[in-house]
Amino acid sequence: xxxxxxxxxIVTSVGWAQDAPSxxxxxxxxxxxxxxxxxxxxxxxxxxxxxxRLLKLRDEGVVILGGHTSDPQHLRGLVIVNAKDAATARxxxxxxxxxxxxxMKTSVEDFALAVxxx
Numbered sequence: 001x002x003x004x005x006x007x008x009x010i011v012t013s014v015g016w017a018q019d020a021p022s023x024x025x026x027x028x029x030x031x032x033x034x035x036x037x038x039x040x041x042x043x044x045x046x047x048x049x050x051x052x053r054l055l056k057l058r059d060e061g062v063v064i065l066g067g068h069t070s071d072p073q074h075l076r077g078l079v080i081v082n083a084k085d086a087a088t089a090r091x092x093x094x095x096x097x098x099x100x101x102x103x104m105k106t107s108v109e110d111f112a113l114a115v116x117x118x
Contacts, residue, residue, distance in 0.1 A: 023064070024089035025111040028077040028096070034103045036072050042101075049097035050104070054079060062092070065117060080111055 028050075030036060039047065057063040066079035083089035086108065093099060093106040 022083055022085060022089075023111040023113045024081050024083050024086065025109045026079045026081060026089065026093045027107045027109075028068075028079070028093075028098070028104045029106075030075055031103055031105050036075050039103075043103050046098045046101040046103055053096060057081070057092075064113070080113065086110065 034043070054063055054066055058066075062081050062083070064080040064082060066077060068077035069075055081089060081092060083092060089108045093108050096104065096106070098104040099106055
């Protein structure tokens, strides 16, 4: 009976680990030479599209949380996302309108979600 219980626990935990989403931290920074206080209309539109996309991804369950610093001299944003793997997370970051438009650059790292939101 003990062996059967142990086997069930192992199979259950292995199945859970495979189904559990992987989390990644995406860091957004302004590209060199971009001044957040002097954006063109096109750049401003890209930043607005960036924000709208993150909200849409949040509503779809991809974005867990995100935010940005408030110092315009060192503005950066951090977003934690669910993705099946690092390649998917990198593609997600690369598909951002502000990244595609060249006004932001990104880095992506694995992230251990130790204290998840409620």
